[in-house]
Amino acid sequence: MSAASDEVVVHVADLAKHYRVADKQPGVVGTLRHFVRRKHRIIEAVRGVSFDIARGEMVGFLGPNGAGKTTTLKMLTGLVHPTTGEATVSGFVPFRRHADFLRQITLVMGQKQQLVWDLPALDSLRINAAVYDVPKAEAEQRIGALAEMLSITDILTQPVRKLSLGQRMKAELLAALLHRPSVVFLDEPTLGLDVNAQTAVRAFLRDYNERYGATILLTSHYMADITALCERVLLVHDGRLVYDGDLAAMVARVAPHREVEVELEQPLPAEQLAALGEIERVDGCVVRWLVPHGALTRTVAQIMQTLPVRDLRVTDPPIEEIIGRVFAGPAPEARA
Amino acid sequence: MRRHRTPLLRLVGLFWSTSVAAEMEYRVDFVLAVLNSGFGLLTTIFGLSLVFGGGPSFAGWSWHQAMVVVGVFTILEGFTRAVLEPNLGQIVRHVQQGTLDFVLLKPVSAQLWLSTRGLSPWGFPDVVLGVGLTLWAALKSGAGAADLALAIVPLAAAVVTLYSLWFVLATTSIWFVKIYNVTQVLRTLVEAGRYPVSVYPFGHRMFFTFIVPVAFLTTVPAETLVGRGSWAWIAASVGLAALLALAARAFFRFALRFYTSASS
Numbered sequence: 300m301s302a303a304s305d306e307v308v309v310h311v312a313d314l315a316k317h318y319r320v321a322d323k324q325p326g327v328v329g330t331l332r333h334f335v336r337r338k339h340r341i342i343e344a345v346r347g348v349s350f351d352i353a354r355g356e357m358v359g360f361l362g363p364n365g366a367g368k369t370t371t372l373k374m375l376t377g378l379v380h381p382t383t384g385e386a387t388v389s390g391f392v393p394f395r396r397h398a399d400f401l402r403q404i405t406l407v408m409g410q411k412q413q414l415v416w417d418l419p420a421l422d423s424l425r426i427n428a429a430v431y432d433v434p435k436a437e438a439e440q441r442i443g444a445l446a447e448m449l450s451i452t453d454i455l456t457q458p459v460r461k462l463s464l465g466q467r468m469k470a471e472l473l474a475a476l477l478h479r480p481s482v483v484f485l486d487e488p489t490l491g492l493d494v495n496a497q498t499a500v501r502a503f504l505r506d507y508n509e510r511y512g513a514t515i516l517l518t519s520h521y522m523a524d525i526t527a528l529c530e531r532v533l534l535v536h537d538g539r540l541v542y543d544g545d546l547a548a549m550v551a552r553v554a555p556h557r558e559v560e561v562e563l564e565q566p567l568p569a570e571q572l573a574a575l576g577e578i579e580r581v582d583g584c585v586v587r588w589l590v591p592h593g594a595l596t597r598t599v600a601q602i603m604q605t606l607p608v609r610d611l612r613v614t615d616p617p618i619e620e621i622i623g624r625v626f627a628g629p630a631p632e633a634r635a
Numbered sequence: 636m637r638r639h640r641t642p643l644l645r646l647v648g649l650f651w652s653t654s655v656a657a658e659m660e661y662r663v664d665f666v667l668a669v670l671n672s673g674f675g676l677l678t679t680i681f682g683l684s685l686v687f688g689g690g691p692s693f694a695g696w697s698w699h700q701a702m703v704v705v706g707v708f709t710i711l712e713g714f715t716r717a718v719l720e721p722n723l724g725q726i727v728r729h730v731q732q733g734t735l736d737f738v739l740l741k742p743v744s745a746q747l748w749l750s751t752r753g754l755s756p757w758g759f760p761d762v763v764l765g766v767g768l769t770l771w772a773a774l775k776s777g778a779g780a781a782d783l784a785l786a787i788v789p790l791a792a793a794v795v796t797l798y799s800l801w802f803v804l805a806t807t808s809i810w811f812v813k814i815y816n817v818t819q820v821l822r823t824l825v826e827a828g829r830y831p832v833s834v835y836p837f838g839h840r841m842f843f844t845f846i847v848p849v850a851f852l853t854t855v856p857a858e859t860l861v862g863r864g865s866w867a868w869i870a871a872s873v874g875l876a877a878l879l880a881l882a883a884r885a886f887f888r889f890a891l892r893f894y895t896s897a898s899s
Contacts, residue, residue: 378736380892398742406740413737417657429641429649430741458660 308482308514309352309375314384315538316345316370344370346538347384352516354481357508359529359546360518361622367538368518372484375516376406388482402431405480409490412471414459420470421455424477431478438477445473449503465496472500476507483507485517489524501527522618536626554621556589558614559599564607575601584609646743651754654721658756668716668757672764675712679705679829694833699775701831704857706769707790708829709761711797711852715822717758719798722750723805724818730808735894746887750802769860776861786859789869792876793852797825799879800847802887809890821847828853851875 322340323333345367352358360368373379375386377393377400386393391400414423421442428438446452449469454462462470468488476483485504489497505528508515519525525532525546532549534542542549559576563584572578576588576598590598595613602608658664683701687693693701726749729735738748773783804817824847832840832850843849851872858864 373736376736376740378739378894396739401740401742404740406736408733408736411732411734411736413734415653415657417660418653422653422656426649426653429646430743432641432742 306354307351308354308356308389309350309516310385310387311351311371311375312349312385313347314345314349314371314374314386315343315347315382316367316374316379317382318342318344343538345374345381345535348535348538348540349384350533350540350543352514354514355508355512356531357504357515357517357529359525359532360516360535361525361532362518362535363626366535368535369486371535372406372486372516372518376404376484377401378406402478403480404482404484405475405478406484407472407475407486407488409468409485409487412459412467414467414470414474416460417458419456420459420462420474423459423474424455427474427477433478441477441479442473445476448506449473450499465492465499468492468496468500469503472503479511481511481513483513483515485515485519487519488517489519489521497521497523504528522622526618534622534625542625549625550615550618550621551592553624554616556591556616557595558587558616559590559595559602560585560587560612560614561602561606561608562610564609567606575605643747647747647751650752654752654754655756664757669760672709672713672760675761676705676709676764676768679708683830694831696831696833697776699772700857700861702772703769703776703860704831704853705829706765706767706772707793707853707856707860709765709768710790711765711793711825711828713758713761713763713765714794714797715758715801715825716761717755718751718753719801720758721753721755723801725749725753726805727808730894739891739894745891746802746884750798773860778861782860782862782864785864785869786856789851789856789859789864789872792869792872793856795876795880796848796851796872799876799883802883803879806883806887806890809894825849825852831857848875 318341319339320342321333322338323329348367348371360371362368370379374381375388375393377396380394389400389403391397391403393400414420424442425438427433428435428442433441442455443452446455449472451466451469451473454466455470459467459470472488483504488504489500492500501524504515504517507513508528515528517524517528530546531544532542532546533540534549556577558579563586566584569578569581572581572586572588576590576594579587579589581587588598588602599611599613602611680702683698683705687698687701692698696704726735729738729749738745741748770783773786800821801818804821807817824843827835827839827843828849832843832854835843840850844851855864855868855872859869
């Protein structure tokens, strides 16, 4: 459960970012033509996105590659100037990069690292403490506490290049959170990590949110990150916000069915199976029905009474599939 | 509540101590740097002896006075290796890999971070050799304590001028991501500063004074050191340094508006 309050910390209204990119045809002719007369086109990476995030909320930012997630995060952290629209974070306009604003935020990027490769993480942490004006004793206390939460106390004195990917990501998180930011932006923080490390990072983020009431906006390709941490999701597609709301409500709306999979003692005729509901798949003795949420109990009872059942399982369709359905269908109205 | 503030010097001290510690991981490099500095200096002195061709003076410079120019050049070469290369050379990499993001997210001046974050001890031998040679040759040329003290002004201006030129060129990597060669071109042009500008023909002298101000990097400080400097040239070198420093800062701020950050 996130530590959300009513106070709006991140406010985004009609935010857009257009990039001008060179357009080049392949081949020698294309190269020559491109050299002599350069053609450009405008890419609308983000097109008029609006949302608010309250203090302490943990929000998942979802969308396929190139949807505009990272560009939005970069506008919110002041790295990229918006083309139009407005954004404020903790009352600051991000792209002005006011020092007081920068002290309140952090951006963790799964693919990039800030720790010095040849030195122990502790050296980089000392620099971050000085840069963020954290007094020495306070910094040591924070490093101790965060390292304990991340279970990396004993690796901070080893050169970063000797650490595993998971350990390095945890050390990166420590470096990014040492100044105790109240707004945390995470771009694919669990990218490339094994399942154990992913779970540990998720647990840490939840813990950080609860302990310090931090607001967290997170993008991830791993749906498990989102389902484990965020009640609310923002879905972006092609630069537009296509859904903003409760994750569970979206699942119920887009995927109003649950899957009931049964292993039978012997194969049965299709008509007999179809009488019980919409069949998704029949594979020998294994049958899968799509059952509306409201009819689940009744259908399961009927199956158990009328069929020779060896095994029965009820599952939700994978969240990736649900998101895929949202992107494939007509854009649902924003804010459910 | 009054907020704790890290003093700037302590911050730069921290930057440099961690940076030197990282470089010290590679010990063989230090031996190579010392050999490189010594060999470079010998080559320059050999070149200079060819220019003089056994005569007592050339283009108005005595042998020892010309050695002062070599000394000043060697100091600047050391500064380039110790400070400019490890920092400004890194800007290109930051832009290519998108790690400039981390710099821009820090609540300190991005220019300060990009200019002081690294320090390479491999430039130290050049600085030590350069200072030694400069002092020895200046004293041999009859320089007094007042000349040495006054020379600090154009020498500091030379350091600021060289830094500003490098910084402007490195900043252009925000637009032209592959810019390694541009700072190399600057380094090659600055090589001309091994010798007093008066040894060059008129056209070159104009170029090295007004286009690429190599004259202000080595000749003006050296002239001051050997007691033949003029207030006008010293004032010009300070003015140029201030102008270039301001221009570099303004240019960097302008360039940041175009930074789009390497995509994930």
